[in-house]
Amino acid sequence: MSNNYTAIKDIFIETDDVKDFVNLDKSTLAYHKILSALQKPLKLILFYGKPGTGKTFLLCKIKEDLEKKLDVVFFPQPFFDEKEFFSEMYFQIFGQYGDVDGYESFIRLYRDYLVDKKDSGSPKQVVILLDEAQLYPPNLIEKIRFLADTRLFKILFTVHKTDEEDTLAKDYFKTRIWSSIELPNSTLNELKLYIEKKLMFHNFHQYYYMYNDENFNIIYHLTDGNLRNLNKLLFKIYELCEYYEENKPTEIGATLNQKLIEMAAISAGLIDA
Known part of the structure; x- marks a missing residue:
């Protein structure tokens, strides 16, 4: 048939x-708000909306557009282990796996890279896009926040807005986030x-x-x-x-x-x- x-x-x-992205008013507004926030000296940005509003699709478009001029790390699925998270982030930045066993070793390796790059021009800023951020364990979120505190990285946390998770997300992130952007139905x-x-x-x-x-x-x-x-x-x-x-x-x-x-x-x- x-x-x-x-x-x-x-x-x-x-x-x-x-290629299937449909440019709706709400998507266009959220897209430009996110790009604007990433251009400002903001360390942490919260992007939220109900499941099914198109957040992941918009993140994919933002990644495609940003990586033409910035280093972009995009994790569409959450990580639960610190070593796996920083090992994968090292791979996405450098294209190979390094001797990374957590936050401290990643920062040490990245700072060594910055020293090597000092005479050949400044490296591009790294933007980290995290989908399903509400599922990350609190201790890993803290380490990610430490990344932002170095001002070498900008972090976009994307979370679901549901009756159960909304309060949790806002309570946990509200003291850390510098800008919040919602994608409505x-x-x-x-x-x-x-x-x-x-x-x-x-x-x-x-x-x-x-x-x-x-x-x-x-x-x-x-x-x-x-x-x-x-x-x-x-x-x-x-x-x-x-x-x-x-x-x-x-x-x-x-x-x-x-x-x-x-x-x-x-x-x-x-x-x-």
Whole structure:
């Protein structure tokens, strides 16, 4: 079974490929705030938002843009061991593994590198992007903070904002952070733009006209503008369209049927059957 809906549904499988980045108002604002903060003499920056708002995707774009002019270390997954963290950071900076067994040895090796570079020009500043920072153990966070205190590094902590973790994150980071940036859920208009651009990027723009205002309102209500939930729902919608196109093509009209959207929402786990 394969038709246009087969290809369309795959558009909404989550990926970190920046080629699929959709430039929404909220993303653009957060992007420029982060770049602005990194240009200031700030040591620690907090970037937060609910799971599924697009934080990791934005971090990937920031990394790609920054590494053209700065040394960038990006850890999309958390570390729990100090030696592994600093060993991997040494590798990302120098392209090889060194004799690193923790914070102290890493700093010693890095300062030796700075001495060697003294006569050949100043090394580029190192920016460290940490995703899922709320999962790092407190003792490792302290060592990372010590890195920032040397003023040789700038650290961007990215954390999830949830009912359980929000208080913990703010209480732990609030005495250390110099700037905080939030990435909220998408608005209804941003949701429409996201769907339109995703389809347009893959030459399926004509399928955007299957949606009417009622469809958009239902989809926004079901997902609350959360991009992860939106991708899940759209994947299920087009999976159903794929089936009906092959088996019952009369079920697919000029606009999406509300029943089909609700069936997709049940399948995606967004509402109960």
